[in-house]
Amino acid sequence: MDDLFHALSDGTRRLLLDELARRDEQTLFELCSRLAMEHGVTSSRQAISQHLDVLERAGLVITQRRGRYKLHSFDPEPLRQIAERWPVPHPKETP
Amino acid sequence: MDDLFHALSDGTRRLLLDELARRDEQTLFELCSRLAMEHGVTSSRQAISQHLDVLERAGLVITQRRGRYKLHSFDPEPLRQIAERWPVPHPKETP
């Protein structure tokens, strides 16, 4: 659980999750250019790579090798632990 | 959102939330002794106090002054943002 929250505690990593939630199976370079274009992130390729490692160790990102490409996908499973540990009172009714 | 996840990224702070989820309106000393007794936490009073400050800045803990006591309570509201940002697929059906 430490790994999970530590992974989520960084803004760039949360943006990476947003991007992967939109479209699965993205490469490192795709994610780099998308974050730069759409969110003005200036981080280098290595920085993004390390962020993805952190997300992968937390179980939030799963990867698969395809040739020379490494495809990243979002796995929301670990987030369930949060809702299970501290259930949010009212699932927000539509008023 | 940075404050929220940063607050949750520490194990001692998560234990504090657990304790406050059990019983609201606890003082600093109550929380200190409970964490020490039930969870073997060795942190000092000042350490716990700083943790509570972090939780309060994240909106996860709300406080009220009563005489010389400062009562802490758990507010799960900010946690809703997590579920709203990355909805977890299946609310875990009972099989």
Next chain:
DNA sequence: ACGTTAGGCAAGTGACTACTTGCCTGTCAA
């Protein structure tokens, strides 16, 4: 085969964080 492309490894740096130590401010009971 050769250059290019996608990605990985590892050391170094500046900033931040959790925790301690020491002292101070209020509040209550006797």
Next chain:
DNA sequence: TTGACAGGCAAGTAGTCACTTGCCTAACGT
């Protein structure tokens, strides 16, 4: 009023983190 109790403020320290820099490996296209 005095002492004890609950809590706050602030500086210092050891460890961690995000990011960079430089070089390396492996898979493709021509």
